[in-house]
Amino acid sequence: MLFNSPEFLLFLPIVFGLYWFVANKNLKAQNALILSASYFFYGWWDWRFLGLIALSTLVDYTVGLQINKHRIERNRKQWLWVSVLVNLGLLGYFKYTNFFIKSWIDAWNSLGIEMQTTTLQIILPVGISFYTFQTLSYTIDIYRGQLQPTRSLLNFATFVSFFPQLVAGPIERAAKLLPQIESKRVFKYEEGVTGLRLILWGLFKKVAIADNCAIFVNDIFANYPDYSGPTLILGMVLFAFQIYGDFSGYSDIAIGTAKLFGIQLMTNFKTPFLSKSIPEFWNRWHISLSSWLNDYVFFPMAFTLRKHGKSGVALAVFFTFLVSGLWHGADWKYVVFGGLHGLIFLPYVFLNHGPVQIGTGRIDEDGYFRWHHTIRNFGLIAFTFSFNLFAWVFFRADSVSDAMSFFSHLMKSLDSEVVFDMRMTENFPIYLCIFILAMYESKGEGAKFMCRYRRVRWSIYLFLIFLIIAVAQDESSTFIYFQF
Amino acid sequence: MSSFIRKIVQFCLILSLLLFLLEIPIQVNYPSQTWEFGDWHTLKGINAEILLVGGSTMWTGFDADRITCSTGKKTYVLAQDGYGGTMVMTKLKNYLLCNDAPEVIIVNGGYGFFHERQEWYDKHHFLKYLFLDREGLYSTVNQLQGFHWWEFWVPFVRYSGAMRRYFRDATWKNFKPKRKNGFSPTRAQHDPLPEIPFDTVDLARKNFALIPQYSELCENRKIAIRTPVSRNLNERTGGVDSVRFQFESQGFMYIDLNAITVWPDSLFNDNVHLNEHGAKLASNILIDSILKPLYADPAFDARAIRLHIPLPSIQANALSENIQ
Numbered sequence: 001m002l003f004n005s006p007e008f009l010l011f012l013p014i015v016f017g018l019y020w021f022v023a024n025k026n027l028k029a030q031n032a033l034i035l036s037a038s039y040f041f042y043g044w045w046d047w048r049f050l051g052l053i054a055l056s057t058l059v060d061y062t063v064g065l066q067i068n069k070h071r072i073e074r075n076r077k078q079w080l081w082v083s084v085l086v087n088l089g090l091l092g093y094f095k096y097t098n099f100f101i102k103s104w105i106d107a108w109n110s111l112g113i114e115m116q117t118t119t120l121q122i123i124l125p126v127g128i129s130f131y132t133f134q135t136l137s138y139t140i141d142i143y144r145g146q147l148q149p150t151r152s153l154l155n156f157a158t159f160v161s162f163f164p165q166l167v168a169g170p171i172e173r174a175a176k177l178l179p180q181i182e183s184k185r186v187f188k189y190e191e192g193v194t195g196l197r198l199i200l201w202g203l204f205k206k207v208a209i210a211d212n213c214a215i216f217v218n219d220i221f222a223n224y225p226d227y228s229g230p231t232l233i234l235g236m237v238l239f240a241f242q243i244y245g246d247f248s249g250y251s252d253i254a255i256g257t258a259k260l261f262g263i264q265l266m267t268n269f270k271t272p273f274l275s276k277s278i279p280e281f282w283n284r285w286h287i288s289l290s291s292w293l294n295d296y297v298f299f300p301m302a303f304t305l306r307k308h309g310k311s312g313v314a315l316a317v318f319f320t321f322l323v324s325g326l327w328h329g330a331d332w333k334y335v336v337f338g339g340l341h342g343l344i345f346l347p348y349v350f351l352n353h354g355p356v357q358i359g360t361g362r363i364d365e366d367g368y369f370r371w372h373h374t375i376r377n378f379g380l381i382a383f384t385f386s387f388n389l390f391a392w393v394f395f396r397a398d399s400v401s402d403a404m405s406f407f408s409h410l411m412k413s414l415d416s417e418v419v420f421d422m423r424m425t426e427n428f429p430i431y432l433c434i435f436i437l438a439m440y441e442s443k444g445e446g447a448k449f450m451c452r453y454r455r456v457r458w459s460i461y462l463f464l465i466f467l468i469i470a471v472a473q474d475e476s477s478t479f480i481y482f483q484f
Numbered sequence: 485m486s487s488f489i490r491k492i493v494q495f496c497l498i499l500s501l502l503l504f505l506l507e508i509p510i511q512v513n514y515p516s517q518t519w520e521f522g523d524w525h526t527l528k529g530i531n532a533e534i535l536l537v538g539g540s541t542m543w544t545g546f547d548a549d550r551i552t553c554s555t556g557k558k559t560y561v562l563a564q565d566g567y568g569g570t571m572v573m574t575k576l577k578n579y580l581l582c583n584d585a586p587e588v589i590i591v592n593g594g595y596g597f598f599h600e601r602q603e604w605y606d607k608h609h610f611l612k613y614l615f616l617d618r619e620g621l622y623s624t625v626n627q628l629q630g631f632h633w634w635e636f637w638v639p640f641v642r643y644s645g646a647m648r649r650y651f652r653d654a655t656w657k658n659f660k661p662k663r664k665n666g667f668s669p670t671r672a673q674h675d676p677l678p679e680i681p682f683d684t685v686d687l688a689r690k691n692f693a694l695i696p697q698y699s700e701l702c703e704n705r706k707i708a709i710r711t712p713v714s715r716n717l718n719e720r721t722g723g724v725d726s727v728r729f730q731f732e733s734q735g736f737m738y739i740d741l742n743a744i745t746v747w748p749d750s751l752f753n754d755n756v757h758l759n760e761h762g763a764k765l766a767s768n769i770l771i772d773s774i775l776k777p778l779y780a781d782p783a784f785d786a787r788a789i790r791l792h793i794p795l796p797s798i799q800a801n802a803l804s805e806n807i808q
Contacts, residue, residue, distance in 0.1 A: 006634055192488045462502060472644040
């Protein structure tokens with residue numbers, strides 16, 4: 001089920017009503033309702049893959065208890081390996097099998113040894129990368145002694161499958177989400193209102209911005225040899241807003257929906273386009289993933305390599321970004337995307353005097369748009385944004401060679417006489433929506449609609465709803481990050 | 485919680501009111517037609533004596549003005565651009581509900597009748613007529629891709645992503661289409677249709693179940709016409725005899741215009757849509773070889789006809805070249 005579908009518009013009030021008016025007296029009943037709703041939500045897409053979530057849940061629930069039960073380090077580690085192998089095994093099979101087969105064959109072919117390409121017909125289960133990482137963090141935290149396992153299978157299953165963030169995050173940590181699931185929730189008016197505002201704002205970003213940018217982006221990237229250089233640059237910029245609107249829109253809806261059920265999810269985006277450096281960008285972009293990678297990939301590796309000093313840290317950073325790239329998809333283009341970010345991160349490692357961290361979610365005091373920003377800051381923001389545009393071409397293109405060809409054509413056609421060869425007036429609604437997005441989010445006001453007068457606030461809500469209806473595409477389109 | 489629910493209800497009421505306000509101009513302009521062809525338009529008071537029913541091949545293929553002038557019978561082309569027998573039948577039912585039954589109904593018995601769409605082609609032409617389903621479209625379009633049930637019950641939202649069409653439907657007065665006679669084939673000359681790449685076409689397998697339903701709707705004289713297609717396509721079309729049998733067993737007079745004469749490519753915009761000259765020729769055949777004899781002698785059997793009328797001189801050379 002998609003957040004931007006009418007089915008969800010019916011599903012949410014029904015579950016909300018049952019949750020607060022029928023099951024509100026009993027925590028178990030509330031969690032059972034959330035669990036059923038989550039399985040229904042996921043099964044709406046493909047019920048067959050519910051088994052995978054159930055398997056992952058059962059394995060990690062058991063592993064968590066076993067790790068906690070055993071005191072001998074060897075036994076604890078063995079149980080942890082069970083969790084790692086099952087989770088990464090599922091992820092590897094469903095997401096990376098064909099990639100590895102193809103890469104293997106390509107490698108032999110490049111050596112002149114002909115091998116036939118045979119790939120398996122494997123459907124990638126939606127959200128597998130998200131819930132796999134979430135359950136992995138649970139067992140690793142227990143192994144590290146940072147978390148006590150839950151005794152309730154119901155609570156754990158609810159934690160794993162909590163529908164607002166099941167298929168595209170934010171990737172929650174058990175230490176934060178499980179205690180909320182295990183304790184009684186009380187409806188708070190302010191939380192409910194904030195949740196609805198976030199849902200509305202997320203829908204606006206997804207439906208009005210991302211889906212409309214997608215029309216031009218898809219056309220430009222599919223037919224880039226036919227377009228002039230400036231149009232290709234426009235396509236790159238629109239893709240930046242598409243992917244931001246799509247993913248942060250999803251996160252906003254997820255966080256807002258969770259608030260309606262009295263549960264707080266972590267912030268996933270903090271105006272990333274205002275970042276002044278790539279390290280800062282990763283503190284603002286997909287924070288739940290980058291902090292996960294920081295805790296479970298970068299930090300252990302940097303610790304292992306600590307005797308090599310900054311070189312070891314740099315290696316850990318680079319490796320972490322390669323993993324980040326590969327997490328996004330089973331294709332070399334994602335590896336290149338991650339590698340580019342890793343490379344541009346390296347100077348920061350060597351020049352920074354403090355400890356290196358990825359995805360802290362911390363931003364500077366002047367991290368939002370202020371008119372008194374210095375020219376230097378504007379320059380840094382522009383540089384960081386430009387680098388992201390460059391790296392996202394690899395993300396968006398069909399392959400690495402396609403991305404290279406895109407750049408090649410871009411360089412050749414920059415001096416062409418044709419400035420913009422698309423009908424620019426058709427883009428006007430998109431520019432308007434992007435302008436509204438920039439005006440609102442650059443102030444860093446969170447989900448507040450900047451007015452204490454209800455009539456004005458409600459007028460803004462109505463205007464946003466009208467805008468969503470006016471520019472929405474006919475069919476609800478899926479979220480980009482569902483494929484990961 | 486009660487305050488939260490109360491405010492949500494208040495907001496939803498205001499939103500509903502806003503949507504109803506936006507719907508009002510559409511309903512006020514309901515009878516107007518804003519597109520020359522393709523619109524699903526209102527049909528009251530047409531009362532044609534000869535009614536041609538079909539998709540684009542009918543409205544590009546026959547000139548209703550010419551037929552009216554030549555036969556003295558009020559002729560109207562009831563067409564829905566891009567659709568086959570199912571959609572057109574819904575339109576025919578609507579027509580028959582608010583008009584007198586025509587003396588002669590001529591149904592497209594060719595590829596256009598049997599071609600069914602999976603997707604909701606040119607949906608924007610239907611948007612005005614969806615709210616509360618006043619045209620009975622729901623059951624016809626609910627299998628098509630692009631169908632959303634809420635568009636029939638929630639005001640305004642069906643114009644999502646089609647604001648230009650909304651303003652056109654809400655504000656434009658009648659486009660003054662040829663409501664008297666339906667669509668005019670001259671349009672096809674100025675707006676050439678794209679080449680339709682057909683491979684072999686087998687007419688026999690599709691939509692036979694519709695034929696009895698059409699038969700029930702047509703009380704008086706009923707004719708099914710297989711509209712002209714290019715010679716190349718005609719040679720690769722199979723199943724015509726089965727179609728003829730199906731129509732004739734339901735009381736239709738079945739006429740294959742492709743069997744009457746050879747249609748050179750110069751008469752087509754593409755493989756299946758006649759251009760203005762082709763439409764003139766097709767209309768003349770319909771008038772002289774079918775309608776006039778039919779009105780003169782109700783027992784007239786069109787199966788026997790072969791083209792013996794002189795072709796317009798402008799086409800004679802082209803035709804002879806193609807035949808050679």
